[in-house]
Amino acid sequence: xxxxxxxxxxxxxxxxxxxSLETLIQKAAAEAIETAGIAPADIDxxxxxxxxxxxxxxxxxxxxxxxxxxxxxxxxxxxxxxACASGSAAIYAARNAIRAGDARCVLxxxxxxxxxxxxxxxxxxxxGASYSTEEAGVSFPQxxxxxAAGYFEKYxxxxxxxxxxxxxxHQNALRNPLAHMQREVSFEFCNEISNKNxxxxxxxxxxxxxxxTDGAAALVMVSEDMAADFDCxxxxxxxxxxxxxxxxxxxxxxxxxxxxHTFAAAYEAAGVTVDDLDVAEVHDCFTIAELMIxxxxxxxxxxxxxxxxxxxxxxxxxxxxxxxxxxxxxxxHPVGATGVSMHVLASQQVVGRAGGVQQEGAELACVFxxxxxxxxxxxxxxxxxK
Amino acid sequence: xxxxxxxxxxxxxxxxxxxSLETLIQKAAAEAIETAGIAPADIDxxxxxxxxxxxxxxxxxxxxxxxxxxxxxxxxxxxxxxACASGSAAIYAARNAIRAGDARCVLxxxxxxxxxxxxxxxxxxxxGASYSTEEAGVSFPQxxxxxAAGYFEKYxxxxxxxxxxxxxxHQNALRNPLAHMQREVSFEFCNEISNKNxxxxxxxxxxxxxxxTDGAAALVMVSEDMAADFDCxxxxxxxxxxxxxxxxxxxxxxxxxxxxHTFAAAYEAAGVTVDDLDVAEVHDCFTIAELMIxxxxxxxxxxxxxxxxxxxxxxxxxxxxxxxxxxxxxxxHPVGATGVSMHVLASQQVVGRAGGVQQEGAELACVFxxxxxxxxxxxxxxxxxK
Numbered sequence: 001x002x003x004x005x006x007x008x009x010x011x012x013x014x015x016x017x018x019x020s021l022e023t024l025i026q027k028a029a030a031e032a033i034e035t036a037g038i039a040p041a042d043i044d045x046x047x048x049x050x051x052x053x054x055x056x057x058x059x060x061x062x063x064x065x066x067x068x069x070x071x072x073x074x075x076x077x078x079x080x081x082x083a084c085a086s087g088s089a090a091i092y093a094a095r096n097a098i099r100a101g102d103a104r105c106v107l108x109x110x111x112x113x114x115x116x117x118x119x120x121x122x123x124x125x126x127x128g129a130s131y132s133t134e135e136a137g138v139s140f141p142q143x144x145x146x147x148a149a150g151y152f153e154k155y156x157x158x159x160x161x162x163x164x165x166x167x168x169x170h171q172n173a174l175r176n177p178l179a180h181m182q183r184e185v186s187f188e189f190c191n192e193i194s195n196k197n198x199x200x201x202x203x204x205x206x207x208x209x210x211x212x213t214d215g216a217a218a219l220v221m222v223s224e225d226m227a228a229d230f231d232c233x234x235x236x237x238x239x240x241x242x243x244x245x246x247x248x249x250x251x252x253x254x255x256x257x258x259x260x261h262t263f264a265a266a267y268e269a270a271g272v273t274v275d276d277l278d279v280a281e282v283h284d285c286f287t288i289a290e291l292m293i294x295x296x297x298x299x300x301x302x303x304x305x306x307x308x309x310x311x312x313x314x315x316x317x318x319x320x321x322x323x324x325x326x327x328x329x330x331x332x333h334p335v336g337a338t339g340v341s342m343h344v345l346a347s348q349q350v351v352g353r354a355g356g357v358q359q360e361g362a363e364l365a366c367v368f369x370x371x372x373x374x375x376x377x378x379x380x381x382x383x384x385x386k
Numbered sequence: 387x388x389x390x391x392x393x394x395x396x397x398x399x400x401x402x403x404x405x406s407l408e409t410l411i412q413k414a415a416a417e418a419i420e421t422a423g424i425a426p427a428d429i430d431x432x433x434x435x436x437x438x439x440x441x442x443x444x445x446x447x448x449x450x451x452x453x454x455x456x457x458x459x460x461x462x463x464x465x466x467x468x469a470c471a472s473g474s475a476a477i478y479a480a481r482n483a484i485r486a487g488d489a490r491c492v493l494x495x496x497x498x499x500x501x502x503x504x505x506x507x508x509x510x511x512x513x514g515a516s517y518s519t520e521e522a523g524v525s526f527p528q529x530x531x532x533x534a535a536g537y538f539e540k541y542x543x544x545x546x547x548x549x550x551x552x553x554x555x556h557q558n559a560l561r562n563p564l565a566h567m568q569r570e571v572s573f574e575f576c577n578e579i580s581n582k583n584x585x586x587x588x589x590x591x592x593x594x595x596x597x598x599t600d601g602a603a604a605l606v607m608v609s610e611d612m613a614a615d616f617d618c619x620x621x622x623x624x625x626x627x628x629x630x631x632x633x634x635x636x637x638x639x640x641x642x643x644x645x646x647h648t649f650a651a652a653y654e655a656a657g658v659t660v661d662d663l664d665v666a667e668v669h670d671c672f673t674i675a676e677l678m679i680x681x682x683x684x685x686x687x688x689x690x691x692x693x694x695x696x697x698x699x700x701x702x703x704x705x706x707x708x709x710x711x712x713x714x715x716x717x718x719h720p721v722g723a724t725g726v727s728m729h730v731l732a733s734q735q736v737v738g739r740a741g742g743v744q745q746e747g748a749e750l751a752c753v754f755x756x757x758x759x760x761x762x763x764x765x766x767x768x769x770x771x772k
Contacts, residue, residue, distance in 0.1 A: 022519065053445035057522065059437070059514030060469040061631040063761050076627035078475050083446040089464050093479050100485035128445030135407070136443065181693040241462035243432075245450040246560055261460055305696075358727075375449050376463075 007036020013332035032218035044103035049090035083371030087339025088378035110340030145201030163190035173326025180332030213332030393422020399718035430489035435476035467756030474724025474764035496726030531587030549576035559712025566718030599718030
């Protein structure tokens, strides 16, 4: 018995100075419960996606969800972590709880509160998602800077393409009231080094990096035999996870190898090709990642992703709009929340409830959520089943 | 299709100065693969129980398992956390992956490397498993000290009973070559405050506290239809998880309420009573916890657990030997490994392979693993099915 997504919640992504981790969790959870039209007592199990690693003192946060309602007391609650893919990890574990017959109705929350620390502190916390033995002291912008440099060396300078990806995602975010950054940026601004757009880790500039953001997103899933009781229901045509070696030294970093395998397996499970997708939310933690994901998903051959940007294929109105939500780049990237947010956005798309972000007639939505430097890979293909 | 435990690995618990987290993980995993008699290529999914919270720099450790063998590349690997019950959380998620039809063969590893930090650093990392809003700055010894003080106030001073529990678990550990502490301690030593046995958090003395320990444990589980191919197989008569509110202020801390409910649900699922159990590994993070767990599991009425100690009920040779492994008290408590270690020990008992720790004729083994101050609760009842 597979799971159906029947409700969702999503806080605004941004800087939530006066809102605690607990409040973010409970806000998103309450909204998901409300949109699903269920009662807290209906929930059999809770899964939390949270990376943390010192960004907040709460290292054991799953049970914070129970504080929302007295009827949640004694409900099993479990935290799942796969770095920046922790949200998808929680969804997949929750889906398994339903498929295993362990639960009929589950609540999934993804959350991150990043702005309690300064940028240096956040950067250090995120750096915990790399292979400490060989990569200690290297920040994630530096890791993706190295990846970009290697890609540029092999396939030529892609700085303009990266700038255009940033522009696209900022433009898309203007339609998403929950996005962290709602400010149009010009190609010229993104493509030039300036005081306001410094080089962060060559060749990546500030505008090539996603944001340090607070936020939470939540989903309610039920067993498929219950879907008839709900206004709308979203099913998994595919949900594939693959992990790669943690050390970068063991991988060819000029492509996202495990991502490529993950997409291929997801297409096969769903019985589709990339041409069948109507919309995709993918993991643009850095603009170079979005470019390389185009290739991993089979939209372009390896090294040729730039052509898609030049022709507008992945823009609103293009053949496959990517990151209509604004992506991690402009929607923001509260790491534990990101995977859940992607699944919320994709679900809203396929049931026609994505508001200003809606892609007309979207039937198949693809989610690709990644942890670390291409290490944890999750690809979901979602469709409305009601 | 339920899961069967068919292989296990367990490093020695102790201080592993020159052994990294990665090596601990891979040692336990390799041994589990070997005892199961499978090949790494047979493994469909990997689950890691790891609490961490700054004890090591590796905040994204699930994929470290893949480093063991080239055939593990691209295998999904996910970390699960429920504080000191992270090991059981990983087992339950892995079991669901099999029951969900997502995997036929899974590897579970629980690990903690605690001794890279000094005692103060470890104490701070562990304190992250409490409700920061109200309990910040309170260490876990202090939390269980308060719990013990409240229990003593209601039911009378139990210091002698706690000392006897420590003596019992140290005695048991003498038979367990993998235990951290293999030293007999006398009742007089445990029951008296001294330079070597100072008060840590009144009324708890040093000998009432479990150990800061490094270690890893691992399990291989397969789908029940594959069990015929293995030398022995252990099944779950019950596997119940319940969580309670994180804030202690919302709970009556003179009993382990959620633990009581968890045991009751596990007995019901298994169709047994406490009298049917042959052996139990329970969460003695502090001696007061073991005493209160006796009551939660229905061995004694609330407030009357001391009687069991006086009569030797839970000693080797008693009606229900508890923590024949030495328990967290003497075997050691590498927090993410503990739940997996308990399931390994319980599995070995029911298939008659527990070596010097063996309880003759053990058929039903109970595991109770707890996260935080009675917040995350996992009760498994295991039996040999082959």
